[in-house]
Amino acid sequence: MSEWLQSAIARAETMDDWLAPQRRESLALLREAPWPSRKVEAWRYTPLTALERADLSTAVVDTTAPDAQQIAGVDSIDLVIRNGRFENPMKELPAGLRITSLQSADDGARERVKDLFGTVKPTRHIFGLVNDVLASDGLLIEIDAAAVIEKPLRIVHLVSKGADVHTRVLVSVGEGAQAAVIEQVQGEHASFNTSFAEYAIGSGAKLEHYRFALQTGEAMGVGGSHFKLDDRAELNSTIVGFGSNLSRLDTDIIHDGENAQAKLNAIYLLQQNELFDLHATVEHAVPHGTTEENVRGIVADQARAVFNGRIHIHRHAQKTVAELNNRNLLLSRKATVFTKPELEIYADDVKCAHGATVAEIDKKALYYLQSRGISRAQAQIMLNFGFINELVDQMPNEGLAEWLRPQLRERFASMASSEEFAPVSSEAGEQ
Amino acid sequence: MLSIENLVASVDGKTILKGLNLSVKPGEVHAIMGPNGSGKSTTGYVLSGRDGYTVEEGSVTLNGENLLELEPEERAHAGLFLAFQYPVEIPGVSNLEFLKAAVDAKYRAQAKEPMSSAEFLRMAREACKQVNLPAEFLKRGVNEGFSGGEKKRNEILQMLLLKPSLCILDETDSGLDIDALKMVAEGVNSQRSPERSFIVVTHYQRLLDFIKPDYVHVLSDGKIVRSGDASLAHELEAQGYAWLAKAPDQEAVGQERPA
Ligand SMILES: Nc1ncnc2c1ncn2[C@@H]1O[C@H](COP(=O)(O)OP(=O)(O)O)[C@@H](O)[C@H]1O
Ligand SMILES: [Mg+2]
DSSP: OOHHHHHHHHHHHTOOSTTHHHHHHHHHHHHHOOOOOTTSGGGTTOOOHHHHHOOOTTOOOOTTOOOOOOOTTOOOEEEEEETTEEOOOOOOOOTTEEEEEGGGOOHHHHHHHHHHTTTSSOTTOHHHHHHHHHOOEEEEEEEOTTOBOOSOEEEEEEOOTTOEEEEEEEEEEOTTOEEEEEEEEEOOSSEEEEEEEEEEEOTTOEEEEEEEEOOOTTEEEEEEEEEEEOTTOEEEEEEEEEOBSSEEEEEEEEEOSTTOEEEEEEEEEEOTTOEEEEEEEEEEOSTTOEEEEEEEEEEOTTOEEEEEEEEEEOTTOTTOEEEEEEEEEEOSTTOEEEEEEEEEEOOSSOEEEEEEEEOOOOHHHHHHHHHTTOOHHHHHHHHHHHHHHHHHHTOSOHHHHHHHHHHHHHHHHHHHTSTTOOOBOOOOEEO | OEEEEEEEEEETTEEEEEEEEEEEOTTOEEEEEOOTTSSHHHHHHHHHTOTTEEEEEEEEEETTEEGGGSOHHHHHHTTEEEEOSSOOOEEEEEHHHHHHHHHHHHHHHTTOOOOOHHHHHHHHHHHHHHHTOOGGGGTSEETTTOOHHHHHHHHHHHHHHHOOSEEEEESTTTTOOHHHHHHHHHHHHHHOBTTBEEEEEOSOHHHHHHSOOSEEEEEETTEEEEEEOHHHHHHHHHHTTGGGGGOOGGGOOTTOOOO
16 A cells, blocks of 8 residues: 555544544545556556655645636636635525535534435545545535526635645535536645535536636646436536646546436646546436537647546446547647547447547648638647637636636647647557 | 639649639639539639649749749738638637638738737628628637538628638539628629739629629630630520530630630
8 A cells, every 4th residue: 555545544544523424434445445556447547656756744835825816707606615625704695505514514414415425426536535534624515406596606626835635525406406516626836636526416407517627737636526417417517627747537427317418528738747637437327318528638748648438338228329539639749648438338229439539630621721821830720729629619608718718728829839849640549 | 913824733643624724814803604523613722722732734823923832821912812612610710710810911921010809800890791791700610500601701701801812702602592692792892993803603694693704714624615705604504514515625715815
């Protein structure tokens, strides 16, 4: 067992709060869990050396971290978790919405937390278990049946230099309710954060979800967003990842009720020595579900992207419609992407497609732009950015898209202007 | 302005243009008609420098410049504009960004300061009005999900913004209803000037009722086989192209002008 995990377990053993009974089982699993190495398939391409080497136990946490910036043009209900503590004074909330911090949950809320905690997130995620046993605070967000919450809820995780923090988000979207939740993680200095979120989406409910894993540099983050969809539930999720020393995201979408619809778009833009790893698993356990998953990334310099997309269609999940696509653009010869889209189908009456490609510039589009006087080099940049922006355009919240676009554009511009820039169309490293 | 001499060009090893001659003077409007597959679109592609189109023989000059030596973007800077028969969709690149990049590139080529975004937006909105395209189309991906007619309007919009000196319209009227057709014609007519020339590729006389051509040419099997004035288009409308099969080669008149 690794030293890191040993000390995490030791720390967990001292956690003595009302969540202790919830943590017990995970602690037992964690004691038996193999520490991820190259031999563990789920971690084959994502080394944990940066985490093992970073000693945050004695670090002094910088408490003067910047505030969560508002997103201009998006009128959201902001929920700030700074270095592991939910700090918002609770303002007046719209009818049908309840928000409780895990630390200050009363008896009633504690019961409802127990109904959700660990019921959506599979136990195979080792850092999910770490989060189970170490989460110091978090949120229970409850949306009443049929409630339509107009303003998006924005959960901002601010992680300061030296912080080693673990937080949990639990969301229940009642029958026929509608809501939007944004999870945003920010940080750039040496730190470690796990943030896992579990969503139970009731029948006929609609959830719009965003996860912005924007930690960079030495800010290490491992997290997950896990969804359980009841009958006719609709999920529209957009994930955006920048890379850091260690940036890993697991998402699970579980079709638990029939006729549910899931749409997942994910984008990553990586440069220098950054690493970003996205593992997305979709379980079609019942018939008539649909999943549409589009993952696109641009990788520059020596950066590394890992994508593992698995769609598992169980024996009884007839009439499933599922599509999974991963396209990558490599801007340098030293950039790598390990991509593995997997369809595992045990039902015989389904419509499924999947693929992974190293994207090539569309020659016709290039010619079209050039024919209008745009230089070949600029046209290439426009098309490459367009390849990512196509998914930004699909974000249902236009204000959010307008906030994101210039950030992506800026990041992309610095990638494209790097000395390593040499678009290549060689084969991606296949897992 | 434009001079095409004995142009022979191939694609995928197949010779398509087989000795094309055409000369267009400033301010003139030339219509090119001819059966499907005769090389009309190919002519536009070769002139604009599309990859995969190889010039085997001949020369093309535009305003004295050897067009065939230039990159496609340089040909645009030299004043060439091709309104495509099938404009390509580019999702993810907004129409506005695309139009601004094109106009900026032109200004840069002319060593002029680029327009401010606000100024450009005003101009683009104005042009939208002129081609009857709602301004929302500026926000959408280039041609993304546009109907056939909207794509053609977007081509004319680009022409209005770029103010080229030679415009080739490749079947811009195909698939348009009469109102859209009039809009295209008005767009072209508003741009007619003693300095600007047009080559209008069309199958239909009706467009030429609105855009009066100075010359009409018939392209067949990669060559111009007949040239005449506007009345030739009426004749073709009545007779079709059946006569081509019997036309002896020497009847081809190339770039010769009607008396
Ligand atoms: N990539 C290609 N490879 C082979 N032949 C082609 C290719 N593109 C066009 N052609 C042929 O060139 C001829 C002229 O096409 P085109 O210029 O599109 O005709 P038009 O526009 O007059 O209908 C046609 O016979 C067509 O099949
Ligand atoms: Mg054609």
